[in-house]
Amino acid sequence: MSDHDVFLADCPARTTLDLVADTWSVVVVFGLGGGPHRYGELCDRIGGISKKMLTQTLRKLERNKLVERRVLATAPAGVEYRLTPLGQSLLGPVSVLARWAEEHAEELADDASAP
Amino acid sequence: MSDHDVFLADCPARTTLDLVADTWSVVVVFGLGGGPHRYGELCDRIGGISKKMLTQTLRKLERNKLVERRVLATAPAGVEYRLTPLGQSLLGPVSVLARWAEEHAEELADDASAP
DNA sequence: CAGGATCCTAATAGATACTG
DNA sequence: CAGTATCTATTAGGATCCTG
Numbered sequence: 001m002s003d004h005d006v007f008l009a010d011c012p013a014r015t016t017l018d019l020v021a022d023t024w025s026v027v028v029v030f031g032l033g034g035g036p037h038r039y040g041e042l043c044d045r046i047g048g049i050s051k052k053m054l055t056q057t058l059r060k061l062e063r064n065k066l067v068e069r070r071v072l073a074t075a076p077a078g079v080e081y082r083l084t085p086l087g088q089s090l091l092g093p094v095s096v097l098a099r100w101a102e103e104h105a106e107e108l109a110d111d112a113s114a115p
Numbered sequence: 116m117s118d119h120d121v122f123l124a125d126c127p128a129r130t131t132l133d134l135v136a137d138t139w140s141v142v143v144v145f146g147l148g149g150g151p152h153r154y155g156e157l158c159d160r161i162g163g164i165s166k167k168m169l170t171q172t173l174r175k176l177e178r179n180k181l182v183e184r185r186v187l188a189t190a191p192a193g194v195e196y197r198l199t200p201l202g203q204s205l206l207g208p209v210s211v212l213a214r215w216a217e218e219h220a221e222e223l224a225d226d227a228s229a230p
Numbered sequence: 231c232a233g234g235a236t237c238c239t240a241a242t243a244g245a246t247a248c249t250g
Numbered sequence: 251c252a253g254t255a256t257c258t259a260t261t262a263g264g265a266t267c268c269t270g
Contacts, residue, residue: 013141013213015220017213018228021136023243039252050244055253057228064224076251086222093215097129100208105130107201109179113133114260115171138263156234166262170233191231230241 019064024049024057026094029066029083033091036082038072066090075077131208134179139164139172141209144181144198148206151197153187181205 020026024046031037031046043054056079061067066087072078083091101108122229135141139161146152146161173196176182181202187193198206216223 011142011145011213012174012216012220013145014138015216015223015227016212017136017141019216019223022230026132027126030126030128043252050246051253052245052255053243056243060230063229064227065222072143078253079123086219090215093211094128096211097131097207098126100205101127101130101134104201104204105127107180108130108134112130112179114178115137115175166233167265168263171263194232215239 019066020090020094022057022060024053025061028054028057028061029087029094032067032083032087036080038078038080040078041073042081046092061087134181135205135209137172137175139168140176143169143176144202144205144209147182147196147198151185153193153195155193157196159230169197176202201215 002078020029027046028042031042037045037059039054043049043051046054049057058069059066062069065084068082068084070080070082072080135144142161142164143157146157152160154169158164158166159167162211164172173182173184180199180201183199185195185197187195220223
């Protein structure tokens, strides 16, 4: 890009963040952490997510091979989602973030999400 | 986990993400990882960040006590930023994310950031 | 030097209604 | 049941100019 490559912006941590830093990805991954779930189940389990965002998030996770989609041959038909091994491998790193938040909850401003 | 804990959305991992999941927070934290830096230095080191976003990101990190701001009594005057102990404690968890990205780079879609 | 103030655009996410 | 399709409000982030 430029002559001197001080472009910290492509630090690898950002790659992971690009993947899961949106509002719902992590929540969905955790939602599937306990095992496969059907679309509707997942929606209920998560609570507060719109169907649009659930679908959109699942598609993104699918494209990145974190989640696998299977159409069930049951009646009535359904669709099941599960974490791939790659998706499961992400549970660890994300749990590390979760633990950090729990340990330091009191030190953080209460409006951590504010710009 | 109890019978039904809906609203996974307040999972603690999201707290950390709210804090650092924007485009620049992690980059700035890493930029300060090696030690204190002045505003301009930091800007150069990072490269590609606008002053608006740098300031805004620093303020957010400051509010959450990850970063400390010190006005220098030098001539010409300057401002120095450094990680607080809390900020340093975040380097570990974020590095875990970075390592995950490096290990699995090939398995991910090349457009991981796409919606 | 280190920002603040403004303007502007593209992307995000929610609500709602409709469909195979 | 598992999605699309719209429409809309909010937000993030860049560019530019101004200031103590």
